[in-house]
Amino acid sequence: MNSLLGPLGRSAALRRAPLALRRPSPPLSSLTLSTRPTQKRPIPLAAVHARFVASSVSGRPGSQTIGHAKQNVKEEVGNSAADWARSIAGGIFALDSVKPSKESFYAITSAVATSVPAPYxxxxxxxxxxxxxxAGTTVYLAHQAGLAAMGTVTNMDPGVALTILDQALTFQVTYGAVMLSFLGALHWGMEFxxxxxxxxxxxxxxxxxxxxVAWSTIALQPTSALICQWIGFTALWYVDNRATSAGWTPKWYSQYRFYLxxxxxxxxxxxxxxxxxxxxxxxHGLLSHDLERIRSIRKESQPERAGFIGGDIEAVAGDEKSDSYVVIRKKEKKQEEGESREQ
Known part of the structure; x- marks a missing residue:
């Protein structure tokens, strides 16, 4: 009986013994891997079908209904607008002084705009x-010059209208050059x-x-100068945006320049x-017109009120019986012959 219970007792005692007293596991070096090829077991058809059913959920589109699609588009547009607002602000929106309360274009823009000093x-x-x-005067004068060129406005000479329009364009170009120069000079003040x-x-x-760049545009034609100045203002804003990101300017400067x-x-x-x-x-610029041709068309629609009128007519002083001071009549033959002999 003891011979039968002995091994069982020893094994039970060994299981209750601490880990340190147990037989250590053989080292990994003593283990040998089996070189026999593993047998490939066929996968049941039911398991394959279940696998495809499970993976079909991940293959569904993100928007299952029109309402979901609208919501996704709205979120994507909102995220893109928020990213655009961060770019406009120069990437400084995350600072405590200009941290927005909500991640949206309006919230980020408002947060930066409120940080701009009111006097500036x-x-x-x-x-x-x-x-x-x-700019408004230029558009108005362009409209008036167009009407004068077509003969719709008969009380204005096309040459005068075009001259006034050219002066308005020149003023706009000059003032734009002053503004562009001033925006560049601000960096000198920041450096000082x-x-x-x-x-x-x-x-x-x-x-x-x-x-x-600004004062070089003065030598160009007005419309060409405006195009160059538009490129200059856009390029300077991009440079100011990069300067704001680099910490060369105040935190609100990129947003401030964007408005201007x-x-x-x-x-x-x-x-x-x-x-x-x-x-x-x-x-100048994108359109050119022949002023002489415009004036000839204008004379056809409304003759000049003063000057010489061609033809075999003459103007003589009216006598006492006449109702007018000047009488326009056909030239007499004798007078015409005398004039021809004198010539």
Whole structure:
């Protein structure tokens, strides 16, 4: 009996013994891998069918209904708009001073806009009002010049209308050059004040380049100058955006410059569209007209009120019986013969 219970007792005692007293596992080096090829067991058809049913869920589109599609499109557009707002702000929206309450275009833009000092925003927009007025005047004068060229407005000479339009375009180009130069000069002030540290020649060159480009456009034709200035304003805003991201400017500067660039760009595009659609540009720019041909058409529609009238007629003073001071009549033959002999 003891011989039968002995091994069982020892095995039970060994299971209850601590881990340290148990037989250690053989080392990995003593283990040998079987070189016999494993047998491939066929997968049951039911398991295959279940696998395909399970994977079909992941293959479904993200939008199962029209309502889901609208919601997904709305979210994607909102995320893209928020990313665009971050780019406009120069990537500084995450700072505590301008941290938005919600991740949306309006929230990010509003958060940065509220950080712009009010005097800077008011004076910047006020400085753009003359430019807006000049753009509106250019469009109005282009319309009037177009009417004069077509003969619709008979009390204005086409040459005079085109000259006034050319002066309005010149004023807009000159004021635009002043604004572009001023925006570049701001970087000199930031360098003098040490905003973001002194950068030396790179920031000084950044400040003087817009002035060189702006005043070079004065030598161009008005419409060509406006196109070059639009490119200059857009390029300068991009550079200011990068400068804001690098810490060269105040945190709100990129957003501030974005508003001014939109204002100026809209005025330039409006002026170019108005002059191209409604009227000529006095020999400059995208359209040119022959003034002599326009004047001849105008004379046909409305003869001159003073001057010489060709033909075999003459104007003589009216006598006492006449109802008018001047009488226009056909030339007498004797007088015509005398004039021909004198010639």
């Amino acid at each position: 925003l008011v004076m910047g927009l006020a400085g753009g009002l003359p430019y807006v007025a000049s 004040a040490g905003q973001g540290g002194h950068k030396g020649y790179p920031r000084l060159l950044l400040g003087v380049t817009p002035a060189v 660039s939109i204002l100026v760009g809209t005025c330039i595009i409006g002026s170019l569209a108005g002059t191209s659609y409604w009227g000529p540009v006095a020999g």
